[in-house]
Amino acid sequence: MSVQALFQPFHLGSLQLPSRVVMAPMTRSFSPGGVPTAEVVEYYRRRAAAGVGLIITEGTTVGHKAANGYPHVPRFYGVDALAGWKRVVDAVHAEGGKIVPQLWHVGSVRKLGTEPDARVSAYGPVEKLDDEGQLRVRGMTLADIDEVVSAFAQAAVDAQAIGMDGVEIHGAHGYLVDQFFWEASNTRTDEYGGSVANRSRLALRIVEAIRAATGPEFPIILRFSQWKQQDYSARLVQTPEALGDFLRPLAAVGVDIFHCSTRRFWEPEFEGSDLNLAGWTRQLTGKPTITVGSVGLDGEFLQFMVKTDKVAQPASLETLLERLGNEEFDLVAVGRALLVDPDWALKVREGRERDILPFSREALARLA
DSSP states (O other): OOGGGGGSOEEETTEEESSSEEEOOOOOOOOGGGOOOHHHHHHHHHHHHTTOSEEEEEEEEOSSTTOOOSTTOOBSOSHHHHHHHHHHHHHHHHTTOEEEEEEEOOGGGOOTTOSSOTTOOEEESSOEEOTTSOEEEEEOOHHHHHHHHHHHHHHHHHHHHTTOSOEEEEEOTTSHHHHHHOTTTOOOOSTTSSSHHHHTHHHHHHHHHHHHHHOTTSOEEEEEESSBTTBTTOOSOSSHHHHHHHHHHHHHHTOOEEEEEOSOTTSOSSTTOOOOHHHHHHHHHOOOEEEOSSTTBSSOTTHHHHOTTOEEOBOOOHHHHHHHHTTSOSEEEEOHHHHHOTTHHHHHHTTOGGGSOOEEGGGGGSOO
16 A cells, blocks of 8 residues: 555645644653743654644643643643743644644542642542542532633633644543543532433533634544553443444534544454444544554554563554555554654655664653
């Protein structure tokens, strides 16, 4: 299969992409005080210059007091942080690329002592106490939920104001929006708990609020996952029918593109079909999808958490290109391969696969 399939334009309303290559969101923690630096600007600019069609930024925290869970993660609120992101936007656009921020609230994984306010406890669907009986997670009231919805909507308004090309809602991997999706983490007995429709209510309200605040043309991407960082064998839904029941309401209220997070893009999602999660999502909703998961590498990310000397070598794109050609999905998110080699897309396009840099855990310690 020709690699040119990756470099065909993609058009969806106001979102006009020069290629099908997407930079996956990857937390980098290189923004002291939550403000993107000149180094961060250059990090994203280089990927756009090499032919990445759409950059989805690392997770950026919305303006809620408990949104952040990690040091040096960039904010998406405040004059200083938004000015930093405006410099990123301008640099990416100057290279012909497009860019959206991933809007993030970590929810119950936050620990006391985390910046910016070390005194604030975590927020989650339900209250949790530590082993000493002290409050670890504040169960969110309806007023708390309203605040979080407003924070996401305001972040989207700010993204639109500084020239971002859309937004992505982080609804995956065990963070706040995803915590509401799951029956195990969401045992509420009000309108936000119980059925899958109720557990999706927070996400639905966030999408509705963003759509109302930004207008009908501003692209909204939702990233979701079947697996969790705490449990890689977990499944939110077990059948295609249940997946459709979960996703169609989200599409109806305004999600334009679904970013379908998997560990290995080539694995089938359900028995009896070769379709992966992005393929099923596209078929069930009629919306464009982004596939992701170990693209371009011969080893997945988890190996690097336990084997620090493990190196992932560039891998063949043949299967990926065949699936893209069959219109199983529309866009391809590349993570670690782009993290370590900013020229990955250019090298693929020019047939210089032998020049692509391998990935090792050392790459996480720097911005290349």
